Amino acid sequence: MISARVASMAGKESETVPDDGASGAAGVDPEQLWLRSAERRRGRRPSFSREAITAAAVALADAEGLDAVTMRRVAAEVGAGVMSLYSYAPDKETLLELMVDHVSGELPTTNPLTGDWRADLKAIAHLQRAHMLRHPWLPAALATRRTPGPNTLAFLERALAALRPSGLDGAARLEVFAQLTAFVAGHVSHEITQAAAARSPDRSAAEARYLAAVAADGHHPELAEALASTGRPLTPEATFTRFLNRLVDGLDAD
Amino acid sequence: MISARVASMAGKESETVPDDGASGAAGVDPEQLWLRSAERRRGRRPSFSREAITAAAVALADAEGLDAVTMRRVAAEVGAGVMSLYSYAPDKETLLELMVDHVSGELPTTNPLTGDWRADLKAIAHLQRAHMLRHPWLPAALATRRTPGPNTLAFLERALAALRPSGLDGAARLEVFAQLTAFVAGHVSHEITQAAAARSPDRSAAEARYLAAVAADGHHPELAEALASTGRPLTPEATFTRFLNRLVDGLDAD
DNA sequence: CCTTTATCTCGTACGACGTACGATAATAGA
DNA sequence: TCTATTATCGTACGTCGTACGAGATAAAGG
Numbered sequence: 001m002i003s004a005r006v007a008s009m010a011g012k013e014s015e016t017v018p019d020d021g022a023s024g025a026a027g028v029d030p031e032q033l034w035l036r037s038a039e040r041r042r043g044r045r046p047s048f049s050r051e052a053i054t055a056a057a058v059a060l061a062d063a064e065g066l067d068a069v070t071m072r073r074v075a076a077e078v079g080a081g082v083m084s085l086y087s088y089a090p091d092k093e094t095l096l097e098l099m100v101d102h103v104s105g106e107l108p109t110t111n112p113l114t115g116d117w118r119a120d121l122k123a124i125a126h127l128q129r130a131h132m133l134r135h136p137w138l139p140a141a142l143a144t145r146r147t148p149g150p151n152t153l154a155f156l157e158r159a160l161a162a163l164r165p166s167g168l169d170g171a172a173r174l175e176v177f178a179q180l181t182a183f184v185a186g187h188v189s190h191e192i193t194q195a196a197a198a199r200s201p202d203r204s205a206a207e208a209r210y211l212a213a214v215a216a217d218g219h220h221p222e223l224a225e226a227l228a229s230t231g232r233p234l235t236p237e238a239t240f241t242r243f244l245n246r247l248v249d250g251l252d253a254d
Numbered sequence: 255m256i257s258a259r260v261a262s263m264a265g266k267e268s269e270t271v272p273d274d275g276a277s278g279a280a281g282v283d284p285e286q287l288w289l290r291s292a293e294r295r296r297g298r299r300p301s302f303s304r305e306a307i308t309a310a311a312v313a314l315a316d317a318e319g320l321d322a323v324t325m326r327r328v329a330a331e332v333g334a335g336v337m338s339l340y341s342y343a344p345d346k347e348t349l350l351e352l353m354v355d356h357v358s359g360e361l362p363t364t365n366p367l368t369g370d371w372r373a374d375l376k377a378i379a380h381l382q383r384a385h386m387l388r389h390p391w392l393p394a395a396l397a398t399r400r401t402p403g404p405n406t407l408a409f410l411e412r413a414l415a416a417l418r419p420s421g422l423d424g425a426a427r428l429e430v431f432a433q434l435t436a437f438v439a440g441h442v443s444h445e446i447t448q449a450a451a452a453r454s455p456d457r458s459a460a461e462a463r464y465l466a467a468v469a470a471d472g473h474h475p476e477l478a479e480a481l482a483s484t485g486r487p488l489t490p491e492a493t494f495t496r497f498l499n500r501l502v503d504g505l506d507a508d
Numbered sequence: 509c510c511t512t513t514a515t516c517t518c519g520t521a522c523g524a525c526g527t528a529c530g531a532t533a534a535t536a537g538a
Numbered sequence: 539t540c541t542a543t544t545a546t547c548g549t550a551c552g553t554c555g556t557a558c559g560a561g562a563t564a565a566a567g568g
Binding site for chain 1: 283284285288289393394397400401407410411414415418423424425427428429432433436437439440441443444447451457460461463464467468473474475476477479480481482483488493497499500501503504505
Binding site for chain 4: 040041042043044045046047048075080081082083084087
């Protein structure tokens with residue numbers, strides 16, 4: 001999802017699609033959000049900072065999930081009145097964008113590239129996975145995200161550099177990175193759901209009973225067999241690596 | 255995401271993970287939701303039906319997006335009082351689950367399989383993509399989804415049957431299908447976002463200007479080159495097919 | 509038949525949300 | 539000092555999900 005918008009710039013696509021599922025058309029102006037100058041001449045001096053507010057929101061999301069990030073909670077955390085937040089971000093959606101870019105600052109952008117672009121790309125994907133596991137709200141937040149901020153762009157720049165030896169052209173490299181990010185987000189989202197479910201034994205047991213009942217109804221032989229299968233348990237890490245390798249090894253400039 | 259919970263049953267995984275990002279631990283009891291008997295002896299006869307309510311909610315989501323699905327709107331659409339809905343679903347989250355399973359009923363489960371499991375799997379993925387494009391709220395709804403309903407299970411059964419000739423064991427087949435679904439959902443989510451952005455020219459222009467400004471700042475040479483690249487425009491369909499083929503062709507039993 | 513018991517209907521109400529509005533306070537240039 | 543500008547934030551509005559409980563309606567027991 002990172003660079004979704006970027007990828008659409010090079011080589012505009014066609015094929016119409018029904019109405020958007022989750023969000024209105026409004027959104028935020030990226031120029032005003034990311035490029036506005038820091039100069040400030042007249043008027044009262046700000047008591048807080050965009051940095052501090054964003055950091056507080058991130059801490060809240062990390063600790064209690066995305067639902068805990070309300071304007072009231074964030075304001076309380078920072079010691080501000082609720083409406084003061086609106087001096088730093090025009091609305092909550094924008095605050096989410098700031099959060100995403102804020103944590104993107106944690107991603108390394110200066111470690112050496114090996115020159116083996118497949119290996120480098122896999123390493124990047126592993127970085128992204130670890131990053132999303134550290135901030136489990138990220139996959140959900142990325143879905144609503146609109147434009148990449150400076151930290152996101154720095155990481156994108158890094159990924160494009162890693163892909164340079166692949167021989168893919170610019171648009172294709174953007175596309176590969178966007179798809180890779182979508183893949184990682186999808187996987188981590190799945191992984192988080194499973195881990196969360198595993199942590200509540202009551203629900204796990206109820207679900208196991210439900211599936212067993214379905215498998216026993218005679219209409220789901222394949223499911224019954226799959227559930228009875230006794231393969232060695234795979235770690236999410238191993239599954240991720242396996243699918244990632246398949247995806248990346250299949251890439252070439254053709 | 256389909257069968258996320260199912261896949262976790264065969265071969266329980268380890269590796270801890272931080273707190274869930276978006277949802278509490280509560281959830282819905284799948285046994286009571288999907289298996290409760292239809293017998294009804296005493297008491298007032300229901301004026302509505304779970305079917306009708308779910309269908310109204312789906313129609314609303316299709317037409318106006320997931321945000322338009324509020325208990326009040328759905329009730330109005332059906333001609334019921336708001337609180338009457340709670341006789342048919344214990345809460346809104348459950349209504350979402352019902353919606354997901356409802357539309358899953360549109361997926362074919364009886365068309366012939368060719369025996370070429372890779373081809374069959376690709377066909378299934380294309381079905382899922384078309385399905386999600388028809389119901390653009392699906393990718394978002396799948397992320398919160400907890401247990402598969404009967405229609406979802408029927409489709410899962412179908413996918414497992416398609417994978418039978420692959421030689422993969424049961425747990426692996428479940429895992430493949432879960433990952434495939436996550437991949438499709440991620441791609442379609444991306445695709446929808448792009449299409450929605452392309453439909454509002456003001457935003458597109460602002461974003462293009464923003465990215466051009468970033469590319470011109472001298473710190474993003476890779477991005478600059480990628481944006482300048484003049485590859486022939488790729489349809490989302492073509493991109494999807496390409497990545498799908500990479501993923502599926504890489505699968506084998508080893 | 510009437511009573512009991514279970515079920516469904518839905519008006520009212522509560523607390524939480526995002527945020528529009530406008531009064532108030534602080535700052536810098538004139 | 540006056541004025542223009544900017545930040546702070548209390549109050550209030552409309553919306554959300556849903557708890558509660560009073561009424562309606564059906565079948566079962568006598």
